[in-house]
Amino acid sequence: MQNLFYILSGLTIFAAIMVIISKHPIRSILFLVFTFFLISAHYVLLNAQFLALVNVVVYAGAIMVLFLFVVMFLNLNQDIERFKSWIPLSAAAISGACLFLVFFSAFRTSVLASHENTGGYQQGLVENLGEVLYRDYLFPMEICSILFLVAMIGVVLLGRKERVEPIKNLVP
């Protein structure tokens, strides 16, 4: 089982790195989908089947398709990044890596709180989650609807064709 974990983890990190370094957007997206699948696999291992399913459906299924759609729609399948200067790029990479290292070293030296299991290992199953969701987290659940409403209106608003002159065009 440990081996499986390490293989999966290695693959996840590899896929994530590939997302970053692939020059072709489509390839990035595909690697991203791959990453999501791997993460779902982790979820399964962690006995969080519901989330694993949701992750596949929502992320790999819906979101990534959306991405793919946009990329294709905008005809972006060529590389538009012109790496004019490596300095900011390497600076970015180094600083990100440094941040990770710093964080990791802090993490290594610090003692985590005790990890007793209090609620059993079946929390990730649908019936448990459902109960918690509708008992304790009903309110956020309802609020979520507003979130979606906002997103919906937003998309409609932004995607709508311009019918009237804008208030004032700021384009210089």
Add this chain to the structure above:
Amino acid sequence: MMLALIILTLAGLLILFLGFSKIRNVLLPVAIVALVAAIFSLTTQQTFWNQYLTDMVQIDGISRKISLIIMYTALGLLPFFNLFKGRGQEELSDFLGIYLFAIIGSILMVSALNYMSLFLGVEILSISMYVLAGANRRSVHSNEASLKYFITGSFTSAIMLFGIAWIYVESASLSMVQLSGAATNMMSFGFLFLFTAFALKVALVPFHFWAPDVYQGTPTLFTASMATLVKIAAIGAFYRLVQLNYAVLPDWINWYFVLLILATLILGNIQAVSQNSVKRLFAYSGIVQSGFILMGFLYQSEFVDWTMLFYFIAYASASLVGFIVIHFVETQSGSDNLDSFVGLSKSNPGLALVLTISLISLAGGPLTAGFMAKIFMLSQSIQNNFTALALVAVISAVISMYYYYKVINAIYSKSADASWSVPFYYKGLLYVFTVITLIAGLVPSFLIGLIK
């Protein structure tokens, strides 16, 4: 508060549906009535709804007050949505709907007791604002503002979630209050990331870079709500977060804030000095003001609570006036550059007057709300032995005179522009804000009494 949320949600939906119908002129009244009703419901205590809240949110003393301030601010801004009438019924209804939902988001933020509702609140507010920032679809500036806001915003969300996750790792709970004992090392990191995310949201130096650009590109009325509503909500939530966890936070967290304050006050002010766009200038002004407000984070007392609230009111009333006047000037002359303010005192004395007073208040001119607010903050920090910080704040206030001065200077430059006017009801509203600014400066104890 549940009732208020329900009222706002329903009103939002109603407005969206009304948007499809042909009944004009009814959208705004509906929104206003709903907001007034929400305010009213928030001022009264209802225990009935509490069972549905399940400790996700709690409307206690300060969060109620901050929510009320946010809602009053929103109410003040609402009538100006009438200016969008020219853009068609549907757009107006969308704007109003999103706006009402944004208010919900901010109320959630400032009254959250659980990271989950906090996150949801932040996201509702942010997404609304991304959309509103890009509301001017044809304008490249608006697009760019929206995009920058969006990317920074989601980056911020990620950082915030990372912080929350680490807090969760250590405490195995998403509740904001049940922590006890000192925070462990990794939890401190969690807080650090969480706070940094809020610093990004509030736009504190050095996490402020997005703010001026976004503020400038966004349609001005929405900038106004960004600068007031969003900022107050973010600071309010931030403040609540800090105060709730004050006991467990590591001792260096004050130095973290001091660092942020110093950077904000000094760099924010200095960057603002050479600005040419008044909107950007106000953005920087907002940044600096939040630096001032952050001084209240350094200590805990009831006194700080109302000091913050007072500062919110002072800042909101002045800033709102500022942005609205910018909007009018912008529509008049097509640009928000200093040049378009030249001679405003001649061409529109009323606007010049209110803008001047709001600028004085922002700068901390005596006998205005801003002055009082600053005095309270300074006296707080001096009382808590942050004398050097107070000194820096004082000097930064002097630097801030540089750019406020520039605007006032432009306003009162002589120029032979033809005069123009704005409808009296808008003007009347602006006067109301100005009067609030002045009253808060002249008889602050009256306002403090109200706050208490």
Add this chain to the structure above:
Amino acid sequence: MNTIPELIRTVPLQHYLVLSTCLFFIGMIGVLVRRNIIIVFMCIEIMLNAVNLLMVSVSAYRGEASGQIMVLFIMAVAAAEVSVGLAIIVMMYKNLKTTNIDLFNQLKG
């Protein structure tokens, strides 16, 4: 019912923590390095997923459901954000015909 999954027995939580931190910062480096806005956005999604993984693992190890609920909401939020974000990107693209974030620099100073 209360059998401990094998993974939890064999792999310590710390490994998951490292894995998700690693993923998070990979995502962050991606955000910082890439210029294509869609890829930047995707990297942000990686960051969110790293957080998700972190939360789920802690939730699973500790038997505490709220973490997984949070993940559920994060996914929901991500979906909403993506829709709005892509709408913005499309709108932007319509005006400027590019997705390089460094070319959106009309607002500055």
Add this chain to the structure above:
Amino acid sequence: MNSAGVLILIPFIFSLLCFVAGKKWSSVVALISSVGSLFYYLLLLSSYNVKTNYVAFGFYYDWIPSIRASLSFGMDAANLLVLLLTQIVVCLAVLATMVKGNTRTGAYYGLIGLTHTFLNAFFSSQNPMTFLIFFEATLIPVYFLILNFGGPKRKQAVFKFFIYTVFGGMLMLAAILFYQSNMFPQLRLDSWAEFYQFKLSLKYQYWLFTAFFIAFAIKAPIFPFHTWQADLYSQADRPTLMILAALLSKMGIFGFVRFNFFFIQVVYDWFNYITVLCVIGVVYGAIIAWRQKDIIRLIAYSSLSHIGLIAAGTMTLTNIGMQGAMFAMLAHGLAVAGLVFVADVMIRRTNQHTVDSFSGIARNNPRFAVYFFIILLSAVGLPLTCGFIGEFYLIWALVEFKFYIGLVAALTLIFGAAYMLRWYQKTMFGIPSANILGFQKLSLSEDYIFLILVILILTLGLFPADWVGFGQFAYKYMNFIPDN
């Protein structure tokens, strides 16, 4: 209802009226306001008895209880003279605007009224917080007065002035807050007496005094902080300048009068450095004034010279120095208001700003020449004018305290005469130049202004005893000498 509050309220209400009154009536309203407050002040003055009741006509308002800030106004021996000066000078300034072809708007008079209000409030403040608030507040109307009604280069000038003064004010704010909140959390600081009573430890006193000193030194101004002054003066509308030169410069000095006794040890320790600055200002200002071509700048630098002397006087912390400073504030205020008005009369008629462009005015305008001369005499401190009394006390105090500093300060006698006479002779004497041909006779209102000034200067010079005497009570009060 005898209260200092009314004194503040009168100009305030009328200033609001001015804003709404049209161009035609606003000047009248302003005149009514200023004359009204003058008479009200005289009423207060007539019923003020310093011996029985040191702080009289108090108006107290518990402003912000939570930070123990209260507004307190009142009349006492220390502010009596300068309040009198305020009422008179504002009256004269308003009168000075009422000339032919006056195009000043209601806003102008409204701002003058606001300035008047704030000045009254500032001078009658009875605790540090009130003092501070109005110290800052006075800036605002003055700022707008100059920004709206100033000369062509007013922007830079007013900017400099504003930034300088705000900087000082903010430092003072920090100092007062520090004092108020840190050292005596239980103290309310409702009056000056409370303030004087409690001393901080010396270490803090040095810091606080530095802040106060910078604030007042900029406002006054004292030597290295003066560069805003000439620029601002040369850009200000001249009736405004009367207020500016006569009253605003007194705010800094008044600050010294009020606060020096709190920092007795510090002032004593630093006396040499501070007075050297002041005295450098005396000589420096005089030399510049002597070579100065622009009339208004000449006045500005002469003011620098005089103010340096007065400030040095307050630093002696002696009875004589304080009395002298208080009286000299009045005397210098009258003189400088007169000089500004003289400059106004000259410049308004000919549109020339330099000393050299005038010549021989005395031939056709002997009355003007006489008025000018008497005002000038007061400015150079000739006996029997009020300027002499002030200078007499101040130099006396300085000579008594530090002989050499006093000696250098006394050089003002010589330099003052030099630059004033230069101005007078160049403009008044000589053969009338072409510019002067159209120089009209003094109008009625101008005549009145000069007459009032001249009468005051001579009266105060001949019978100063009672007026100077008030300073003694102030000194005792501030120094806690029991009144016997």
Add this chain to the structure above:
Amino acid sequence: MDATLILHLILWPPLIGFLINGLFGNSIPKWAVSIIACLGPLTSFTGTVLAYKFLSGPAHDIPLYTWFIVEGSAKINFGFYIDHLAIIMLFVVTGVGSLIHAYSTGYMHDDKGYSRFMAYMNLFLFSMLLLVLGSNLVVLFAGWEGVGLCSFLLIGFWFENKEYNKAAAKAFIMNRIGDLGFLVAIFLIINKFGGIEFTSIHETLMEEGQLNDPQIALICLMLFLGVCGKSAQIPLFTWLPDAMAGPTPVSALIHAATMVTAGIYLIARMYFLFDYSPLSLNVIAITGCITALIAATIALKQNDIKKILAYSTVSQLGYMAVALGVGSYISAVFHLMTHAFFKALLFLGAGSVIHGLHGEQDISKMGGLKSKMKWTYAVMLIGTLAIVGCPPFAGFFSKDEILASVYSKNFWYFLVLAFASVFTAWYMFRLLFATFHGQFRGSEVKFEKVHESSYSMVIPLIVLALFSMFGGFAGLPELTGGEHNLYKFLVQTIAQTRFKVSHLFEYSLWGITIVALISIAYLTYRKYATSSKVVFESGNSLVSKIILNKFYLDELYLILFVNPLKKTGSWIINQFEYGVIDRLIRIPDTLIESSSIALKNLQSGKLSWYLLSTAVSILLIVLVFIYR
């Protein structure tokens, strides 16, 4: 009679005259102006006579009201003091003053500023009376400054002339330098004695005074600085010759008879203080000697009739100073009195000449006026004889007394003064002969127009001539067997012992004087009673150049003080004020502005940069707080 009443009678009439003439002078007829103007001094004179009659007993202190007051230090009265010294001074001031007023009504009659002139004269008289009568140093100082002011106004009376204005300003400022000393002395006195009234100072000094007290010496020297300014002693005398720019009556009244003697009066008034400081007395004497000699030397080469008289005044003031310096205060006052008579006479005579010649002042262009102006010639002759010390004219007695007293104290001083008096005789005779004898050296036409002055001018001249002739009899020396009435009178105020000289010395002095005078008169008559101008041209030798240019004192002051100050001023205005101070003060300002512009680059508008900087900031913060 009541002292206060007399005081009012003396003090106020000139002020009333000033106010009436000053305020309404332009609207009332000239004759009324004249009457009002002359009435003032005349009334004062009457008052003086009354004062002499009724108040010559003990001194009268008349505090009118408290001027200003400092508790614990001093109370300063607006008060007055009438004693013997004051009465003598009053006689001089009001007597000579009245005469000169009367003279002025004629002299200035045609000037368009006539009423103004008379008003100024009245104001001057009032100030002078304040000075003389003041019961304390501050009132005295008020008068002191007042006369300075009037001097300024009257020197620059013809204000359209730039040169006159310069002279006026010079006089005022030089006086102010002296006043600075005076004022400081006042403060020192208050500190030292706790009071400012003459009587109280005197009393305190009697009780506590110590000889050679450095503080007292300082006070005396400071007072003497004031005296130098007002009484035109070296180094502050250069204003007096320039002051001749004013109308001649002014020169006579202010710059010869009264104002310039105020310094002498001050020292006589404060004699008790000076007695305690032999050092300062020596300084006074030496200064007086130098002044007397140098001024007399310069006078030898001058051609302007008024300038000669001015230098002669300076020289005579030097005599008085020496007399004071050797402690012979009464002799100084005596000479002051006689000098007032004959110098006023000479000035007015010169004025009459100038008037008659329509403004001509150069003696090289005069000559032979004896025939045309008989009265003037007569009085000028008397005046000259008086000043050169020819017995029995007034100057003889006073000068003789000074010389004798100086001789009794210090031979070297005496020698210098003797030399100076030889010079005096020379230039006075030169003036007399050059003006009235010989041939007229101007054009015929001009000579035709020369006329004798009107009666209003001549009558005062005659009166003054009478005084100059007989004024000396007020102080007959012991030798003549007469009484020294003045001494007897003044000694009640100035407690001073008389000097003693041998009779032999005095006889020889008289003899030498007469012989010297006759020979000088002869020589000068030979030389200057001519028709050629040549003798008036100064030689090219170094000495004569130096003398002609007044020892280059003005130039020296210009180089030492005025020019450096001017240059400093210009430098400050042009360079220092804005180049240094302003720039220094604005360092933060510029710093902020420039850093703001530099920081603009930070806000590049590039999102990647924003995100990067955010990340770097987080990194830094994390680093700081890990390794804190």
